[in-house]
Amino acid sequence: MTRNLLVLFFAAALTFSCSSDDNGDGGSDEDSIVGTWELSQLSIINEATAPDELLLAKDILDVFMALQCELITLTFNADGTLTTRSAAGDIDINNTGGGSLIPCPDTFETETVSWSLEGDHLTITDSSGLEDTTTIQLNGDTLTVAGEDFEEENFTGADIVFQRD
Numbered sequence: 001m002t003r004n005l006l007v008l009f010f011a012a013a014l015t016f017s018c019s020s021d022d023n024g025d026g027g028s029d030e031d032s033i034v035g036t037w038e039l040s041q042l043s044i045i046n047e048a049t050a051p052d053e054l055l056l057a058k059d060i061l062d063v064f065m066a067l068q069c070e071l072i073t074l075t076f077n078a079d080g081t082l083t084t085r086s087a088a089g090d091i092d093i094n095n096t097g098g099g100s101l102i103p104c105p106d107t108f109e110t111e112t113v114s115w116s117l118e119g120d121h122l123t124i125t126d127s128s129g130l131e132d133t134t135t136i137q138l139n140g141d142t143l144t145v146a147g148e149d150f151e152e153e154n155f156t157g158a159d160i161v162f163q164r165d
Contacts, residue, residue: 033117033136037143037162039072040065044158054147054158060102069104074143074162082115082124140164 042058044050064071073085087105114125123133137144141164147155 033076033115033122033138033143034078035076036165037074037076038070038165039160040163041161042147042155042158043144043161046157050157053154057155058158063102064104067102067104071105072162076115080114080116081112083110083112085110 039061042061044054044058047055061071069087070085071087071091075083075085077083085108087108091105113127116123116125117136120135120137121133122136123131125131134145134149143162143164145160145162147158147160150160
């Protein structure tokens with residue numbers, strides 16, 4: 001039960017924290033955020049001091065990535081819209097017998113919001129006008145967001161990494 005909730009929370013936090021609207025310059029150079037990004041990794045900064053819940057989240061995400069499961073996709077459009085596609089509602093972890101079976105989710109929720117990018121500050125505006133600004137690292141086809149920008153209590157000490165398709 002705890003594992004199910006942790007995975008569901010992790011995926012949902014990524015989806016709603018990264019939903020954004022870009023009214024900024026959606027340039028075409030390699031450091032432009034415009035494009036489609038897929039969740040690829042939870043990188044723990046110091047595994048020796050990381051809490052068990054964070055290590056478990058990383059292990060579960062590693063299993064999904066090894067199975068080539070699509071969990072979260074972010075599509076930043078040049079018109080300042082961001083479409084998020086998340087399988088957070090369809091993640092199911094079943095403990096059967098002596099092992100675990102974690103099937104790839106196949107149902108997705110989609111949301112479209114607005115985004116703007118000024119330097120390394122990504123501002124996301126939802127449909128109700130609520131804004132959330134996050135500091136990102138954009139390096140070519142890698143987009144990294146600090147875990148605490150998603151959920152300070154559960155993801156501090158980790159980075160959430162997306163790769164451009």
